[in-house]
Amino acid sequence: MQCELCGKKIEDPYIIILEGTEVKVCKDCSSFGKIKKKPKSLEKKPFKRRVKVEEPKVEIIEEIVSDYDKKIKNAILKSNQKLEVLSKKLNMKESSLRAFETRHRKPSIEEAKKLEKFFKIKLVETIELGKQKVPLKSEENKTLTIGDLIKIKKKK
Ligand SMILES: [Zn+2]
Incomplete structure (x- = not known):
């Protein structure tokens, strides 16, 4: 042409x-x-599908170490200070400190961080959650309908 x-x-x-x-x-x-x-x-541009790739969400959670009671107890012993004195320095209730070292109460993250700083011990651990990709709803996860169940039965 x-x-x-x-x-x-x-x-x-x-x-x-x-x-x-x-x-x-x-x-x-x-x-x-x-x-x-x-x-x-x-005229017609090929329709490009935008595939949204979602970054796996990483959630960082802080958790109190499991042997917090021992660590706190040891720290208190090492400090060679009375609970009364320590509680004032830490701005924490004496009863709280006692509860921690006897495992009667888990310290909150805030409390644990305060104790960490004061005693120079490790009480909080960070855990990264959700590093794996969240599986998309696959066929397997799909709840079976009555129709599906009939099909399955027929296969046998
Ligand atoms: Zn021309």
Whole structure:
């Protein structure tokens, strides 16, 4: 096919309206009239699916070490200070300290951090959760309908 205006060889013409008539032209000549149709290759751009890739969510949780009681007890012993004194320094109730070292109460993260700093011990551990990708709802996870159950039974 040739451009009806300049005679240039074209494969995919522009169809323009030039002085009321449709003319098949090349790209260069398409500006001479009003474009009615663009070449097929330009008309429809391949539909690109945007695949949203979600980053696996990493949740960091802080947890009190399991042997917090022993650690606190040892720290208190090592400090060689009375609970009364320590509680004032820590701005914590004496009863709380006693509860921690006897495992009657788990310290909160805040309390544990305070104790960590004061006694220079490790009481809080961080755990990263959700590093694995959360599996998408697969066929396997799909709850079976009665129809599915019948199919399964028939297979046997
Ligand atoms: Zn042309």
